[in-house]
Amino acid sequence: GENVEQHPSTLSVQEGDSAVIKCTYSDSASNYFPWYKQELGKRPQLIIDIRSNVGEKKDQRIAVTLNKTAKHFSLHITETQPEDSAVYFCAASKPSYTDKLIFGTGTRLQVFP
Amino acid sequence: GAVVSQHPSRVICKSGTSVKIECRSLDFQATTMFWYRQFPKQSLMLMATSNEGSKATYEQGVEKDKFLINHASLTLSTLTVTSAHPEDSSFYICSASGGAGELFFGEGSRLTVL
Numbered sequence: 001g002e003n004v005e006q007h008p009s010t011l012s013v014q015e016g017d018s019a020v021i022k023c024t025y026s027d028s029a030s031n032y033f034p035w036y037k038q039e040l041g042k043r044p045q046l047i048i049d050i051r052s053n054v055g056e057k058k059d060q061r062i063a064v065t066l067n068k069t070a071k072h073f074s075l076h077i078t079e080t081q082p083e084d085s086a087v088y089f090c091a092a093s094k095p096s097y098t099d100k101l102i103f104g105t106g107t108r109l110q111v112f113p
Numbered sequence: 114g115a116v117v118s119q120h121p122s123r124v125i126c127k128s129g130t131s132v133k134i135e136c137r138s139l140d141f142q143a144t145t146m147f148w149y150r151q152f153p154k155q156s157l158m159l160m161a162t163s164n165e166g167s168k169a170t171y172e173q174g175v176e177k178d179k180f181l182i183n184h185a186s187l188t189l190s191t192l193t194v195t196s197a198h199p200e201d202s203s204f205y206i207c208s209a210s211g212g213a214g215e216l217f218f219g220e221g222s223r224l225t226v227l
Binding site for chain 2: 034
């Protein structure tokens, strides 16, 4: 089955700096890659997603890039703010199972003022 | 946007008792819902896929007799943790698709087994 690896497990940055989180997946059939932000004790919130027919997607300060050949995708957050502090999860799913997400191990991001 | 509601948000029970957690899609029909378990500071681990009107599909290593899933209607799936033990203490969270490709999560249920 699909296996998603994520790193780093923790990331500390200064406010205003950029943060990059990377994920790799094992199943070349996977074609949907969402990123979730989860605050302590709360449900995951979708922040951005990308499908395999696109190499890059951007939404304000957040961008995601996908390299299908290498089977990895990355989350980029620019101009980080303290409220970006949370745990971020990448995930992957396959066609016909687009709702069945396999999650990465998570990255705890801390943005210091 | 689509809303998925989960109840209860917190439950404390004695070892050996059973606990039922409900997951409802409030404004859409969900033929498929998913149940995840999340231990502290860990990732969401998919436990099972809940299919309306049929048996749930469990992930490898998840005991189906321990975690009973029922999806009797298009808006409700339930997870029952049977004969709960302290090691079952965790954050249980469900999800369902709103039909436009986005997956919506319930608020989660924190189970503590004493």
